[in-house]
Amino acid sequence: MVENTYPPKEKTDRRIQRTRHLLREALISLIKEKNYEEITVQDITERANVNRSTFYLHFKDKDELLYKSMVEVYDALAETMLANKKEQTGGLNLDHLSDAADFQHVADHAEFYKVILSEKGVASFVVRVRKYLARVFTEHILEMGVGSAPRFPLEAVGHFLAGAEIGLISWWLENGKKQSPEEMARMMLDMCAFGTYWALGVPASPQEEAEKSEG
Amino acid sequence: MVENTYPPKEKTDRRIQRTRHLLREALISLIKEKNYEEITVQDITERANVNRSTFYLHFKDKDELLYKSMVEVYDALAETMLANKKEQTGGLNLDHLSDAADFQHVADHAEFYKVILSEKGVASFVVRVRKYLARVFTEHILEMGVGSAPRFPLEAVGHFLAGAEIGLISWWLENGKKQSPEEMARMMLDMCAFGTYWALGVPASPQEEAEKSEG
DNA sequence: TGTATAATCAACACAGTGTTGCATTGTTAG
DNA sequence: CTAACAATGCAACACTGTGTTGATTATACA
Numbered sequence: 001m002v003e004n005t006y007p008p009k010e011k012t013d014r015r016i017q018r019t020r021h022l023l024r025e026a027l028i029s030l031i032k033e034k035n036y037e038e039i040t041v042q043d044i045t046e047r048a049n050v051n052r053s054t055f056y057l058h059f060k061d062k063d064e065l066l067y068k069s070m071v072e073v074y075d076a077l078a079e080t081m082l083a084n085k086k087e088q089t090g091g092l093n094l095d096h097l098s099d100a101a102d103f104q105h106v107a108d109h110a111e112f113y114k115v116i117l118s119e120k121g122v123a124s125f126v127v128r129v130r131k132y133l134a135r136v137f138t139e140h141i142l143e144m145g146v147g148s149a150p151r152f153p154l155e156a157v158g159h160f161l162a163g164a165e166i167g168l169i170s171w172w173l174e175n176g177k178k179q180s181p182e183e184m185a186r187m188m189l190d191m192c193a194f195g196t197y198w199a200l201g202v203p204a205s206p207q208e209e210a211e212k213s214e215g
Numbered sequence: 216m217v218e219n220t221y222p223p224k225e226k227t228d229r230r231i232q233r234t235r236h237l238l239r240e241a242l243i244s245l246i247k248e249k250n251y252e253e254i255t256v257q258d259i260t261e262r263a264n265v266n267r268s269t270f271y272l273h274f275k276d277k278d279e280l281l282y283k284s285m286v287e288v289y290d291a292l293a294e295t296m297l298a299n300k301k302e303q304t305g306g307l308n309l310d311h312l313s314d315a316a317d318f319q320h321v322a323d324h325a326e327f328y329k330v331i332l333s334e335k336g337v338a339s340f341v342v343r344v345r346k347y348l349a350r351v352f353t354e355h356i357l358e359m360g361v362g363s364a365p366r367f368p369l370e371a372v373g374h375f376l377a378g379a380e381i382g383l384i385s386w387w388l389e390n391g392k393k394q395s396p397e398e399m400a401r402m403m404l405d406m407c408a409f410g411t412y413w414a415l416g417v418p419a420s421p422q423e424e425a426e427k428s429e430g
Numbered sequence: 431t432g433t434a435t436a437a438t439c440a441a442c443a444c445a446g447t448g449t450t451g452c453a454t455t456g457t458t459a460g
Numbered sequence: 461c462t463a464a465c466a467a468t469g470c471a472a473c474a475c476t477g478t479g480t481t482g483a484t485t486a487t488a489c490a
Binding site: 227228229230255256257267268271275276 | 476477478479480481486487488489
Binding site for chain 1: 251334370377381
């Protein structure tokens with residue numbers, strides 16, 4: 001009897017699991033030491049203690065290895081945010097935009113994100129995540145029902161939020177994750193909702209308050 | 216007589232200028248077509264119509280070529296922001312944080328930034344710019360004199376702002392720079408000062424307003 | 431125009447790649 | 461437990477790109 005499941009299981013053999021895991025770990029471990037671009041397949045297989053030809057049985061090249069690792073994390077992120085969205089019950093508001101769930105997700109994959117968001121990291125992944133976040137934020141803003149007169153293009157706001165979140169996350173990871181995911185979510189939410197003047201405990205300058213009430 | 220100037224002029228010879236310019240342009244042009252990592256020195260010299268060995272008379276490898284191109288832009292950015300800072304006269308406020316000058320700088324180097332911030336771009340440059348912006352923002356916040364009780368670590372706010380600005384810039388460039396630098400600066404400033412609710416023309420939710428006034 | 435020096439060209443050893451055929455080992459199903 | 465077979469190890473291959481060299485040609489500048 002054929003199982004005919006999708007995605008195909010195919011990973012039953014422990015050797016496959018073991019090899020792929022070793023290669024993945026070796027790559028992550030190497031990215032900590034040198035730029036991704038400088039890493040060779042030889043380096044990876046050497047560290048993984050796997051024959052070089054075996055590498056090619058599993059991956060086309062090192063990019064595919066990285067890509068498949070990324071997709072795994074990326075899918076987990078998407079899943080996290082989707083699940084988070086579904087449990088929303090009416091009364092949508094910006095709270096959702098930075099529910100602790102996404103910071104929790106980052107914490108769960110801290111090592112991966114720390115490496116990949118660093119100077120030694122991979123541009124394509126960061127940009128992809130930023131675009132993904134921007135899309136999610138923008139869609140959510142739409143569902144929230146914006147007021148009669150949004151002052152700026154919604155997409156711009158989405159990208160602003162996405163960039164800001166990545167900025168916060170990078171700072172968080174580089175400084176040893178001293179805050180809890182909940183604290184980080186609160187930071188994100190508060191700064192988005194009330195602005196940075198408020199976050200700093202500084203009153204907005206007079207002319208700006210004037211502009212605000214006139215607008 | 217020895218000139219002994221610093222930095223050394225050395226670029227008097229037109230041949231040098233010409234060659235380096237050709238190589239730089241070739242690299243930028245190639246990044247538009249394929250990932251930076253896939254580009255070879257051969258590709259670059261071929262497109263620049265320069266002998267491969269000539270390349271090595273000027274640069275150690277393609278990383279150095281890119282790095283020197285980056286530094287040029289990066290220095291220009293730093294200079295822009297420093298000049299901008301100096302002409303501030305008392306009454307510091309967040310306005311400075313996104314004076315149109317930096318968006319103007321990006322506009323002046325639009326092609327470079329568009330490529331380098333894209334999926335095909337270079338992680339190290341983006342991270343470096345983000346960190347630089349975060350530092351500038353944080354320092355400025357300090358000089359501004361924060362209130363007695365900043366609610367979050369100042370560095371976190373700095374990284375939030377830096378990420379947000381990069382998010383906005385990326386969106387701007389990807390969408391064909393339809394806004395003027397001044398419009399972009401206004402977006403950045405307003406969203407930072409008043410928050411995204413305000414930017415969207417949506418009132419903050421009641422419990423948040425309560426939290427705000429209690430804080 | 432003369433001279434310094436930049437660019438070209440051909441050739442080199444060397445790194446890493448991607449693939450192959452065959453031997454060896456480990457896993458799983460029966 | 462054992463047989464079948466799938467995954468891995470191993471050695472060798474052609475190929476591409478690198479970084480350097482020495483001799484030669486082209487050109488900028490004074």
